[in-house]
Amino acid sequence: MDTQFGIMIRTLRVGLNLYLRQVAPLLQMDTAQLSKIEKGQRQLKREQIPLLASILKADQNDLLTLWLADQLYEIVKDEKLGSKAIQVIEEKIKKRKH
Template sequence: MESQLGERIRMLREAQHLYLRQVAPQLDMDTAQLSKIEKGLRPLKKEQIPLLAEILKADKVELETLWLTDQLMQLVKDEPTADEALKSVSKKIKKKN
């Protein structure tokens, strides 16, 4: 599964010349787990985003948005009416705000 969050994590980590082995322990995981997150093979826990944002000096809101995007994509990727459903949800969110 492609992960927008995973790709962004890898980009931020590499831009700072950090190795998986440097970042993973700070998130209380091993390098294999973080590697799988970056590759989209394993989801990141939402609770880990603030710490990850701090470690990578990243925008927490951006990472949360990408996390939610990945969650939604996983949920609706095979649904033929996904686009219409997401448009409907978007309208409801806009009305609520």
């Protein structure tokens, strides 16, 4: 079960020629945990995203957006009205910005 966030961090890590065993300790986790995050089998803690962005030389907001999108998808993926619920949320967010 790949996630957008997991795919992105794996792509960035490989692009920098970094191994799991190099990145995982910087996040205070073992390589198996990071591997599971990349495969979408486990979620990274939100508070770790800034550090990960720094390690991978990535935009923190881009990583956070994908992380949030994966969280929302996980909640609504099996719901018949999932898409409609996402639209309602989008409208609510738009109204808060005005």
